[in-house]
Amino acid sequence: MDELKLVVASPFKKKATSSLSIKDFEFALSFDLKWMAPDLASKVRDKAISSRLLRLEGDRLIPSFAVDKIEIPHGFRPSGNVFAEKSPIEELITMISAKSGKSEKETIAGINTLQERFGDLVDIEIAALILAKEKGCDIEGIYQKVYDKFMDND
Structure with a gap:
């Protein structure tokens, strides 16, 4: 929990x-x-x-x-x-779990399944963003954090 x-x-x-x-x-x-x-x-x-x-x-x-x-x-x-500050993926997992009523373990499994559907061509945070959007979560606040994470890696 x-x-x-x-x-x-x-x-x-x-x-x-x-x-x-x-x-x-x-x-x-x-x-x-x-x-x-x-x-x-x-x-x-x-x-x-x-x-x-x-x-x-x-x-x-x-x-x-x-x-x-x-x-x-x-x-x-x-x-x-x-x-402590949560990482973007942790925030997304919490957000999706709260919105869907599923446990965090089930949410992680859903994110992993979605990532596999993309042939592992997307990072886990991107798969989580997609799932959050599909579940109707408001991702506006977290989107910028994920974007910044990938822009800092360039």
Whole structure:
């Protein structure tokens, strides 16, 4: 299970709700759960939105996955890894998984299958972009990162 998804699900499970205000989400991470300082809670919120685990509707945060299906392990506390930047492929896998409702393992298999269909003539990130687009993901934010990665290799 993706650690960020566990962190994002926790405030919703704790409050038994399907949406939270930004303030309530950050307050839950900082003060209710005592996991992080408020500025880090804001970073987690931004990362969850950019990873498509949360969407912002008005002033409400809404998970893009079934929170009730998430099991938070007893004694769970996020590691420092939750604040680390994800690579473009990791972001795409998270995005596709959230949109399709499939596990990350199933998503990776789908990306690999698509790459094989192209005879391995495209890089894994390109196959992931194509699959994300096919699944209806908003790839605008990640497209530039993938583009930059390949332009830097020239």
